[in-house]
Structure formats: C-alpha cells, structure tokens
Amino acid sequence: MIPAIRGTHDILPAEVERWQRVESVSRRLFERYGYAEVRTPIIEREELFAKGTGETTDIVQKEMYAFTDKGGERITLRPEATPSLVRAFVEHNLEQAMATAKLYLFGPMFRYERPQKGRYRQFHQLDVEVFGVSDPAVDAEVIDLAWALVTELGIPGPELVINSVGCPVCRPAFGEALVASLGSDVSRLCADCQRRAATNPLRIFDCKVPEDQALIDALPHSVDYLCEACRVHFASVERHLDMYGIPYRVSHRLVRGLDYYTRTTFEILGTNLGAQNALLGGGRYDGLMKDLGGPDRVGIGFAAGLERLVLALPETAGRQVGPPDVFVTAIGEPARDVAFQLVRELRQAAIRADIDYEGRSVRAQMKRADRLAAPLVVIIGDEELSRGQVRVKDMRSGDQVDVARTEIVAFLRGRAAAANK
Numbered sequence: 176m177i178p179a180i181r182g183t184h185d186i187l188p189a190e191v192e193r194w195q196r197v198e199s200v201s202r203r204l205f206e207r208y209g210y211a212e213v214r215t216p217i218i219e220r221e222e223l224f225a226k227g228t229g230e231t232t233d234i235v236q237k238e239m240y241a242f243t244d245k246g247g248e249r250i251t252l253r254p255e256a257t258p259s260l261v262r263a264f265v266e267h268n269l270e271q272a273m274a275t276a277k278l279y280l281f282g283p284m285f286r287y288e289r290p291q292k293g294r295y296r297q298f299h300q301l302d303v304e305v306f307g308v309s310d311p312a313v314d315a316e317v318i319d320l321a322w323a324l325v326t327e328l329g330i331p332g333p334e335l336v337i338n339s340v341g342c343p344v345c346r347p348a349f350g351e352a353l354v355a356s357l358g359s360d361v362s363r364l365c366a367d368c369q370r371r372a373a374t375n376p377l378r379i380f381d382c383k384v385p386e387d388q389a390l391i392d393a394l395p396h397s398v399d400y401l402c403e404a405c406r407v408h409f410a411s412v413e414r415h416l417d418m419y420g421i422p423y424r425v426s427h428r429l430v431r432g433l434d435y436y437t438r439t440t441f442e443i444l445g446t447n448l449g450a451q452n453a454l455l456g457g458g459r460y461d462g463l464m465k466d467l468g469g470p471d472r473v474g475i476g477f478a479a480g481l482e483r484l485v486l487a488l489p490e491t492a493g494r495q496v497g498p499p500d501v502f503v504t505a506i507g508e509p510a511r512d513v514a515f516q517l518v519r520e521l522r523q524a525a526i527r528a529d530i531d532y533e534g535r536s537v538r539a540q541m542k543r544a545d546r547l548a549a550p551l552v553v554i555i556g557d558e559e560l561s562r563g564q565v566r567v568k569d570m571r572s573g574d575q576v577d578v579a580r581t582e583i584v585a586f587l588r589g590r591a592a593a594a595n596k
C-alpha cells in the first residue's frame with residue numbers, strides 16, 4: 176500500500192467526533208461574537224505570503240510548499256490564512272458589504288516543518304480576523320474570544336501570554352537596542368540568529384537553539400521601547416483584560432514568528448502538549464493590508480491549530496457512529512427487496528437503519544445485528560409477508576411482535592423515539 180505523506184494524517188472515525196465538537200463549539204462562539212465564515216482557496220500566489228507573512232520569517236524562508244505550475248506561475252499551498260483573508264477582503268470589497276468586518280475560516284494549512292507531536296506538514300487551523308478597528312477594546316475582545324474558545328472546550332490549564340511589539344515608529348529603535356545589547360556576543364549565536372541580527376533583529380526571539388537561549392533571555396524587552404501611542408494602547412488592552420478577569424502573563428519573548436505584527440501579540444498555551452504547546456496565537460497587524468496593496472486598514476486576529484485543540488480536549492470517550500436504531504433482516508429474495516425498501520423508508524423517517532448487503536443466512540444476519548448492538552431487528556420472511564406483516568424482535572428482552580407492513584415505519588419511529596429519550 177502506498178503510505179500517506181510524512182507529516183500528514185488521516186482523521187479517522189474514532190477521533191472525528193472530537194473534531195466535530197471543536198468545530199461546532201467554535202462556530203457557535205464565532206457567530207455569537209458576530210463573525211461570518213469565509214472559505215478561500217488552498218493555493219495562492221507565492222508573493223502573497225512572501226510579502227504578507229514576510230521574507231525574513233522561517234515560514235517563507237524554509238517551510239513553504241511552493242512550486243511553478245504548468246502555466247509558469249509561482250504558486251504556494253497556503254501556510255496560514257491571514258494574508259488570504261486580507262486578499263479576499265480587499266478583492267471583494269467586503270468593507271462595503273459588511274457593517275463590521277469580522278471573518279472566520281476553517282481549513283488545512285501547509286508548512287514543511289519537522290513533524291512531531293502537535294506539529295504536522297498539513298495541519299488545520301481555525302482563524303478569525305477583524306479589519307478596520309484600531310481601538311484596544313477590540314484587541315481585548317479578540318483575546319476574550321480566544322479565551323472563551325479554550326474554556327468552552329473544557330481544555331484544562333490554559334495560559335494566556337501577551338506582549339506588544341510596537342509599531343514602525345518605535346520598532347527601529349528596539350531593533351537597534353537588540354543589536355547593541357548583543358554587541359560582540361552576536362558571533363556566539365547560531366548562524367540563523369547572526370543573519371537575523373542583520374536583517375530583522377526581532378526574529379532572534381524565534382530562535383529554538385538551546386545554546387542561544389541564555390543570551391536571548393537577557394535581551395531588552397519591546398514593552399520598554401514602545402512609543403507613547405503604543406504604550407497607551409497596550410495599557411488599555413491590559414486594563415480590559417483585567418476588567419474581564421482574564422488572567423495573563425506578559426512575556427517579552429512573544430514576538431511571534433510572522434513579520435506583520437504590530438502592537439498586541441498573544442498566545443494561549445496548553446498543558447500536556449509537549450514542545451508544541453501553543454494552542455493558538457495571534458495579534459494586531461496594522462500595516463499588512465496596505466503592504467499588500469489594499470487600503471490602509473488595520474487588522475487583528477488569531478489562529479488555532481485544530482490538531483492541538485483536539486489533543487488538548489479533556490478525555491471523554493470519542494464516540495464513533497452510534498448503533499443503528501433498527502437492523503432489518505430478510506429471508507428469501509422477495510423479502511430482500513422489501514427489506515431494502517423498508518430501510519430506505521426508515522432512513523427517510525430519520526430512523527438510523529442498517530441491513531446486511533450480502534444475502535447471508537438468517538443466523539449470520541442476526542449475528543451482525545448483535546455486533547452492531549441494534550436494539551431492534553425487523554425480520555421479513557415469506558410467511559409474514561404473505562400476511563402483509565413483518566416481525567419485530569426486541570434484542571434485549573427477546574420479545575417478538577408482528578406488525579403490519581403499512582404500520583411498521585410509524586411503529587419503529589415510536590420505539591426509536593422512546594429508546595433515544
């Protein structure tokens with residue numbers, strides 16, 4: 176058998192119920208907070224992410240599934256959704272169509288990373304974005320939504336971490352402060368960090384090399400270099416979070432691995448997830464839309480990895496498709512036709528019905544009904560049929576009763592409703 180590609184995974188019946196739970200809880204929540212769903216293509220032009228996510232990010236430099244298509248265009252499988260949503264917002268002039276531009280998206284993303292627990296090459300995100308609102312109250316609302324999501328899912332021990340990475344006014348001075356603080360120590364950092372120090376010093380915080388961490392921990396904090404406007408903004412975000420009683424920790428290391436962030440950045444970390452413990456992450460990106468050639472509109476949002484939310488869900492048994500309400504068996508050919516018709520009628524009447532397709536012996540059919548744990552079995556035999564009847568067996572009590580063929584759907588609907596109560 177040809178195996179699946181490394182870093183991809185199938186979502187099997189045993190776990191799909193947990194996925195559906197995450198999806199339905201999030202959808203309900205997004206709609207309560209006023210978000211509308213958007214679905215964008217999985218393939219986009221490579222330059223959307225080169226420009227949007229950022230040329231100096233690991234995602235663009237190392238992880239993109241990019242290729243030249245048969246028409247000679249550079250295409251990439253999206254590594255994240257934010258640039259796609261910005262593109263769709265501008266391309267379809269959603270600003271005109273929506274009172275407040277609040278969008279959400281579910282879908283697969285692709286990054287050529289080293290696979291491990293919670294980290295895949297094809298993974299799934301839920302992503303929310305708000306466009307055009309710069310008030311810090313909306314930063315707090317987006318963080319509140321992220322917090323509500325993990326708490327409504329019952330994920331134990333979430334930790335909210337926030338930071339402010341400033342704006343184009345104060346960022347350059349902070350970058351200089353980072354380089355100045357490192358001084359000649361820069362040559363002791365890994366090759367990636369030496370490159371980062373020259374091109375985009377903020378990216379040094381993305382470094383995962385263990386030997387570099389002591390030096391990086393001692394670097395200056397972006398919150399100490401904020402301009403007045405960014406300082407006031409961040410203080411207001413904190414004030415709102417305090418007002419809502421949402422606990423958080425400010426971390427100077429939280430610069431996030433994408434280039435577009437300005438001001439607020441945040442992540443919610445989970446426990447028991449190993450090294451890949453970020454359940455979700457996001458922040459404000461006030462220059463992105465303009466940088467991509469759109470109008471000068473600010474934005475803020477976050478994305479969560481669905482795999483990680485599913486992993487972090489509390490341990491309640493994942494339910495597969497439940498047993499049928501009724502299993503229909505048939506003895507002889509004419510009875511089989513009636514059985515197939517009956518199964519169809521039952522399903523149309525919203526009753527979960529199943530049947531044996533292989534025309535096996537009655538014994539084998541009953542065995543299958545037993546394996547499926549069907550509480551009721553309909554037995555259709557030539558003798559009953561000639562009387563216009565079918566037999567219903569209660570598998571728990573063993574009781575049997577003959578019911579008119581014309582009455583059977585109503586009879587079973589009543590029994591199934593009583594059993595499902």
Ligand code: HAM
Pocket residue numbers: 254255256257286288293294295296297298299300302303304433453454455456457458459475476477478479480481482483
């Ligand atoms: P990100 O931090 O790159 O941000 O990804 C967000 C979340 O996606 C992570 O916290 C993690 O749960 C999940 N994730 C990322 N990479 C993988 C992977 N290889 N395997 C499994 N899960 C993964 C963004 O993507 C931004 N677009 C978020 C955002 C929206 N910022 C503003 N708006």
